[in-house]
Amino acid sequence: MFPIRDHNPSEKTPYVTYALIAINVVVFLGYWPFMADRELHYFFFEWALLPENITDGRNLHTLVSSMFLHGGYLHLGFNMLFLWVFGDNLEEEFGHFRYLLFYLASGIGAGLAHVLVSPDSTQPLVGASGAIAGVMGGYLLLYPKAKVDVLFIFIVFVRIWPIPAWIMLGIWFAMQLLNGVAASADSGIAYWAHAGGFVVGLVLTIPAWLKRGGKSYWARTQGHPEHPEARYNLQSSRIPIIRRRK
Helix, strand or coil, X not given: CEEEEECXXXXXXXXXXXXHHHHHHHHHHHHHHHCCHHHHHHHHHHHCECHHHHHCCCCCCHHHHHHHCCCCHHHHHHHHHHHHHHHHHHHHHHCHHHHHHHHHHHXXXXXXXXXXXXXXXXXXXXXXXXXXXXXXXXXXXXXXXCEEEEXXXXXXXXXXXXXXXXXXXXXXXXXXXXXXXXXXXXXXXXXXXXXXXXXXXHHHHHHHHHHCCCHHHHHHHCCCCCCXXXXXXXXXXXXXXXXXXX
């Protein structure tokens, strides 16, 4: 289940979101193709977040640097897709500089949540997903019923469905909690960092939500964006259907 776009157009250019995507891509391409496994191990040991180090008060800079590292092309690609879909509206709401602070605070909060759950872990944590989860949490609070086009892939079934943001983001958050409880500490996926970043982002967005009127804002907009939603026409495939012979 992957979001590919929302129906919530922003009226200003999201320069910070674009810059964050560019920085993540440039940093990744700067180390990933050129490092052997052993070199990558030492690189991550210095710049990735190791909970044991944070618990002991060492390498605190990795709470930030780890947000700009990724463990592979798919890891990078999916994170940047989520940021591209949800980041522009939060940037428009907060303004460029405050949005950048919000993004970094969400990422740091996500890292600390991971450390809290696994304080003695020596497995490196990398990725922007904690910070992006914060963006998703803020989006949920401000635009719960904004439509999001979601690509569903189930074996051979592939379809795009527009669904309300609260369903897509609610399912995503629930999956992080369930997987966090069920998965082992060395599963390789920081589910609690995702959940922590989501909660931090939602909490940091509460002042903006209250400024708009809180529950009265929801009542006025019915959870939709205040501006008209974008409409997309999904074109049917031109690939001919070949019937099976009986």
